[in-house]
Amino acid sequence: MASTTYNAKPEPGDLIEIFRVGYQHWAIYVGDGYVIHLAPPSEHAQAGAYSMMSVLYDKAIVKKEELWSVVGDDKFSINNLLDDKYEPRTFRDIIQEAQSLLGKELPYCVFRGNCEHFVTELRYGKPQSRQVRKAVEIGAGVGLAAMISFAVLAAAAAIFGSKDKEKQTHLAQKRKN
Structure with a gap:
């Protein structure tokens, strides 16, 4: 029971x-x-x-x-x-x-x-319905967290990617000399 x-x-x-x-x-x-x-x-x-x-x-x-x-x-x-x-x-x-x-x-x-x-x-x-509202809030929170994570990764890739590009350009110039 x-x-x-x-x-x-x-x-x-x-x-x-x-x-x-x-x-x-x-x-x-x-x-x-x-x-x-x-x-x-x-x-x-x-x-x-x-x-x-x-x-x-x-x-x-x-x-x-x-x-x-x-x-x-x-x-x-x-x-x-x-x-x-x-x-x-x-x-x-x-x-x-x-x-x-x-x-x-x-x-x-x-x-x-x-x-x-x-x-x-x-x-x-x-x-x-509070349980629907909670589910929507959780879904929105998960979506927001995913977007923030993506933005952080994109920014990191841009920052580190540009440094890698600078290194590659620098190495290429050294090889020419």
Whole structure:
């Protein structure tokens, strides 16, 4: 059985962060041991690294399932990550909207409309994904580091290359004399 990262009981309207291999899946707790979540076909508790294949899908289904069947053997935590930034909607409004979406096939995009966007829109009225933002920041940082490394190497090649050229010119002149 999975465990929470701390011992707290979710309340209706709480965001549930589930720690999968390589990413986090998100759901919203609706009470009585159930969550509602946006799930592409590859998303399920025992999928392991295969569930990362969700990036290939452009549609996902809104499902209501028992918390423990969604979590599986993974760890999870209650993570109302934007409470300090936005006023949460009433749990009644959250649950009502989540229930109205059950069984619907929605557009899915890992960058613009993933499970985290889905639950933050339900709780705050604002679709956001911190894990996408982190990935973009990391990607930008890696890209920037690569560009800086390339620039440093190019500058070093230019500096040392010109010195080598000077040496070759000097040696060629010596041979002529």
